[in-house]
Amino acid sequence: MQHEKRSLTRNCTIWCRSQRHMEEKASASPASFISQAVVPGDVVLDLTNFSNHTIKLGGGLYQNCDAISVMKSGELKFSKPNKYWVESSQKRYVPCVEDHVLGIVVDSRSDNFLVDIKGPALAFLPVLAFEGGTRRNIPKFEVGTLLYVRVVKANVGMNPELLCMDASGKAAEFGPLKDGYMFESSTGLAQMLLGSPTCSILVALGKKVSFEIAVGLNGRVWVNAESPSNIILVSNAIMRSENLSGVQQQIMVDSCFREFKDL
Amino acid sequence: MSVNEKKFIQTALLSDLRIDGRGPFDFRTLTIKFGREDGSSEVQLGQTHMMGFVTSQLVEPYRDRPNEGSLSIYTEFSPMADPSFEAGRPGEFAVELDRIIDRGLSLLAQGLNLKIENLTGTNHWVFSFSGKRAVDTESLCVLAGKLVWSIRIDLHILDNGGNLVDASNVAALTALLTFRRPEVTLGGDDNQEVIVHPPEVREPLPLILHHLPIAVTFAFFGDDNAVVIDPTHYEEAVMGGRMTATLNTNGDVCAIQKAGGDGVIQSVIMQCLQIASVKAADITTEIRKALTSSGVKGMLGAGSSLVPHASLKLYLMSCFDLSCGKRGWITNEVIGSCAVVGSKEILGWCSRLLLEMCSDSRGCFQQVIAGRRPVTFTPAAPSKVETYNTERALRKIKRHTSSVAVDIDGPGNLRKDISPSSEQKAIGGISSPLLERLKLVSEENNVDKRKHMEGNNFSEKEIYQNDGIGNSKNFIGGPSSRASCNETILKSDQETDALFFPLLVVSQLARCCHAIWTIRFWISISHGKLLPNKKSEELRGDERTSEANSEEPAEEPKAVASETEALETNMQSNGSKTLLDAVKPKNQRKKKAAHANDAR
Numbered sequence: 078m079q080h081e082k083r084s085l086t087r088n089c090t091i092w093c094r095s096q097r098h099m100e101e102k103a104s105a106s107p108a109s110f111i112s113q114a115v116v117p118g119d120v121v122l123d124l125t126n127f128s129n130h131t132i133k134l135g136g137g138l139y140q141n142c143d144a145i146s147v148m149k150s151g152e153l154k155f156s157k158p159n160k161y162w163v164e165s166s167q168k169r170y171v172p173c174v175e176d177h178v179l180g181i182v183v184d185s186r187s188d189n190f191l192v193d194i195k196g197p198a199l200a201f202l203p204v205l206a207f208e209g210g211t212r213r214n215i216p217k218f219e220v221g222t223l224l225y226v227r228v229v230k231a232n233v234g235m236n237p238e239l240l241c242m243d244a245s246g247k248a249a250e251f252g253p254l255k256d257g258y259m260f261e262s263s264t265g266l267a268q269m270l271l272g273s274p275t276c277s278i279l280v281a282l283g284k285k286v287s288f289e290i291a292v293g294l295n296g297r298v299w300v301n302a303e304s305p306s307n308i309i310l311v312s313n314a315i316m317r318s319e320n321l322s323g324v325q326q327q328i329m330v331d332s333c334f335r336e337f338k339d340l
Numbered sequence: 341m342s343v344n345e346k347k348f349i350q351t352a353l354l355s356d357l358r359i360d361g362r363g364p365f366d367f368r369t370l371t372i373k374f375g376r377e378d379g380s381s382e383v384q385l386g387q388t389h390m391m392g393f394v395t396s397q398l399v400e401p402y403r404d405r406p407n408e409g410s411l412s413i414y415t416e417f418s419p420m421a422d423p424s425f426e427a428g429r430p431g432e433f434a435v436e437l438d439r440i441i442d443r444g445l446s447l448l449a450q451g452l453n454l455k456i457e458n459l460t461g462t463n464h465w466v467f468s469f470s471g472k473r474a475v476d477t478e479s480l481c482v483l484a485g486k487l488v489w490s491i492r493i494d495l496h497i498l499d500n501g502g503n504l505v506d507a508s509n510v511a512a513l514t515a516l517l518t519f520r521r522p523e524v525t526l527g528g529d530d531n532q533e534v535i536v537h538p539p540e541v542r543e544p545l546p547l548i549l550h551h552l553p554i555a556v557t558f559a560f561f562g563d564d565n566a567v568v569i570d571p572t573h574y575e576e577a578v579m580g581g582r583m584t585a586t587l588n589t590n591g592d593v594c595a596i597q598k599a600g601g602d603g604v605i606q607s608v609i610m611q612c613l614q615i616a617s618v619k620a621a622d623i624t625t626e627i628r629k630a631l632t633s634s635g636v637k638g639m640l641g642a643g644s645s646l647v648p649h650a651s652l653k654l655y656l657m658s659c660f661d662l663s664c665g666k667r668g669w670i671t672n673e674v675i676g677s678c679a680v681v682g683s684k685e686i687l688g689w690c691s692r693l694l695l696e697m698c699s700d701s702r703g704c705f706q707q708v709i710a711g712r713r714p715v716t717f718t719p720a721a722p723s724k725v726e727t728y729n730t731e732r733a734l735r736k737i738k739r740h741t742s743s744v745a746v747d748i749d750g751p752g753n754l755r756k757d758i759s760p761s762s763e764q765k766a767i768g769g770i771s772s773p774l775l776e777r778l779k780l781v782s783e784e785n786n787v788d789k790r791k792h793m794e795g796n797n798f799s800e801k802e803i804y805q806n807d808g809i810g811n812s813k814n815f816i817g818g819p820s821s822r823a824s825c826n827e828t829i830l831k832s833d834q835e836t837d838a839l840f841f842p843l844l845v846v847s848q849l850a851r852c853c854h855a856i857w858t859i860r861f862w863i864s865i866s867h868g869k870l871l872p873n874k875k876s877e878e879l880r881g882d883e884r885t886s887e888a889n890s891e892e893p894a895e896e897p898k899a900v901a902s903e904t905e906a907l908e909t910n911m912q913s914n915g916s917k918t919l920l921d922a923v924k925p926k927n928q929r930k931k932k933a934a935h936a937n938d939a940r
Contacts, residue, residue: 181342221343258348258359305352313361337361
């Protein structure tokens with residue numbers, strides 16, 4: 078059962094497939110900065126050419142009248158139809174709207190839970206922010222519960238706000254994660270794992286082991302498999318794969334297999 | 341930390357699995373590095389990062405221990421190591437950790453007999469065995485009752501990846517092993533005046549360590565007492581209890597500490613001690629390896645600029661031997677009488693002599709070994725690090741490229757090459773081959789990048805030429821032939837006018853214990869004296885006996901023994917050459933000194 082050669086999507090349930098990580102070429106955009114390294118201060122878009130367009134700005138971009146300038150150094154990414162954002166790899170996470178992250182409950186108050194999402198401030202998760210949430214069925218999360226949540230408000234200096242449901246109000250796999258093992262890494266690794274097409278490390282692992290994985294853009298990764306040794310194998314392989322190219326990742330997975338299967 | 345992580349660590353341990361893939365009794369990779377100063381070390385145990393610094397100060401001794409120095413340990417928990425460490429006032433955890441580290445390391449200084457402290461709580465006890473102290477505090481006494489050395493160890497925690505106790509222990513030990521304290525002599529009328537010699541004048545001395553206590557930490561989980569060694573940060577957050585056992589490779593248990601936490605049954609403790617003794621041996625080997633590979637530099641300390649033609653006293657310092665022996669450096673006066681101690685010691689005082697004579701302040705002689713440093717100078721076992729070290733030492737040594745130069749490969753070749761000159765028995769006057777060589781030496785200005793040390797594969801060394809120091813000429817024949825490192829000529833850097841010594845030669849010589857008489861000649865020559873022929877005979881005789889002596893010590897490197905015979909014949913012939921080479925007009929010598937001074 079474990080080693081059927083099925084596609085990765087069946088072996089490995091990727092819980093977070095954010096649209097914004099579908100990389101496509103910029104079309105008819107004057108900006109030559111797409112997929113280029115940008116530094117704070119660069120003006121990447123001139124809005125005078127964009128009338129009647131709606132542009133969505135992701136993390137690291139900032140609107141200054143008619144110019145979109147960069148706030149965080151990294152690589153400028155674009156996805157159709159109109160999303161721009163800056164990607165970079167750090168150990169710290171800067172909260173940004175519409176990010177899917179893994180948070181750990183730190184405290185619970187009367188109207189919201191305090192959740193740590195590796196950002197500069199604790200985030201608030203309203204107790205009603207669940208599908209069909211009413212005052213009667215407030216979930217009871219103990220301190221240390223791991224949650225898969227979505228960031229809805231992230232302003233500088235304020236505590237971010239989270240939701241445990243998608244835009245239409247459905248649960249859509251948000252919520253607490255049971256069992257498994259969570260480890261922390263850099264935001265770059267998380268972006269790589271979430272990129273599409275599926276990154277080679279997950280493909281290589283999926284061919285040999287069946288596992289579940291949830292990746293938060295704040296650098297947290299949750300892995301679940303049937304046996305502890307598989308979990309250890311997958312998590313160690315992913316942790317080591319950050320700076321490797323596709324082929325190197327394949328090789329690394331093979332060596333991990335030899336190393337950990339002896340356990 | 342999330343609930344998932346905690347549960348997973350415990351469930352994985354039920355199947356003897358750890359989250360980083362280690363076995364329950366595996367240590368993480370230990371990396372030891374040394375700083376440029378004496379007594380500074382940097383230790384990495386997995387993600388845990390520590391730095392240790394040792395400094396010394398002359399203070400008044402404690403009233404109840406008037407003739408012992410003291411050792412004190414300070415740990416600094418930097419906030420960059422762990423978010424729970426606060427700058428300034430340490431938190432509760434930091435204080436407890438500080439106490440554990442201090443207690444573990446205080447075994448280095450205190451000679452405690454069997455002592456059982458049952459501190460608050462039944463699970464909190466400290467056993468201290470072993471009357472032996474690790475650091476010999478009595479040797480730190482300068483004036484009984486008035487002045488002693490106080491050694492201070494500062495440990496800085498740079499990154500807390502778990503198991504701070506073990507890492508800090510290794511950091512402290514390695515810092516102590518590379519620390520050098522200034523030498524003090526008693527002078528004045530009543531021998532009460534204490535003179536502290538700066539490192540430029542007198543070689544600083546290492547501390548005497550009797551043994552190396554190594555701490556091994558165990559973590560206990562759950563009711564079934566699952567035991568792991570060297571817990572990581574995450575495992576420490578989940579563990580039920582912790583125990584640290586400090587042992588040395590002699591099989592002594594120095595201390596066992598268990599501060600609260602889950603109860604543990606006796607059989608588990610005994611099992612832990614057995615595992616700890618194995619691990620302690622491993623860690624000691626690691627420390628030794630790191631020291632020798634980085635390390636003669638560590639041993640000798642900063643050999644900065646020396647006074648040329650300074651007093652010819654050589655000091656054999658007591659160097660602790662990592663394999664639990666002791667060696668001494670002896671004070672010697674080279675001109676006139678000389679107590680020959682043995683080949684290992686020769687190396688030591690030869691280097692010292694060279695240091696004093698040589699006005700080079702680049703520290704190329706830092707690589708010269710003092711006493712017995714088998715790894716660095718055993719040609720039988722060259723390693724990359726050795727080669728690097730020797731290369732550094734020799735980088736200023738120029739190889740003589742004349743035909744008489746012996747080639748690198750071995751004693752056999754040496755003999756062949758030297759044979760023409762070996763026929764010369766007369767000591768007076770410079771033979772024509774020698775003259776030739778001298779001329780060649782003076783003509784050569786290029787850097788010759790050959791290595792002649794047998795067994796040492798050096799990469800290129802820069803060799804500078806020295807025109808006209810008689811001393812250098814001395815070495816053309818003797819040392820090189822002897823140590824199968826052929827002709828190393830003392831040359832001065834024409835660019836910098838500094839003097840450089842064929843340190844490598846000396847080191848090799850020391851092994852063959854030929855250095856004694858060779859150096860003697862050399863020194864006398866530099867002072868305008870030519871030793872008479874009979875002295876050379878004597879010395880040769882001395883050499884033989886010392887050679888014989890040198891073979892006695894058990895730890896004699898094999899290479900030495902194998903080479904001594906081969907080199908013996910060479911020695912003689914080289915000896916005569918050395919004496920011949922000694923002729924150097926005084927004015928040139930002075931010029932050299934002037935140059936050397938300028939160079940500095």
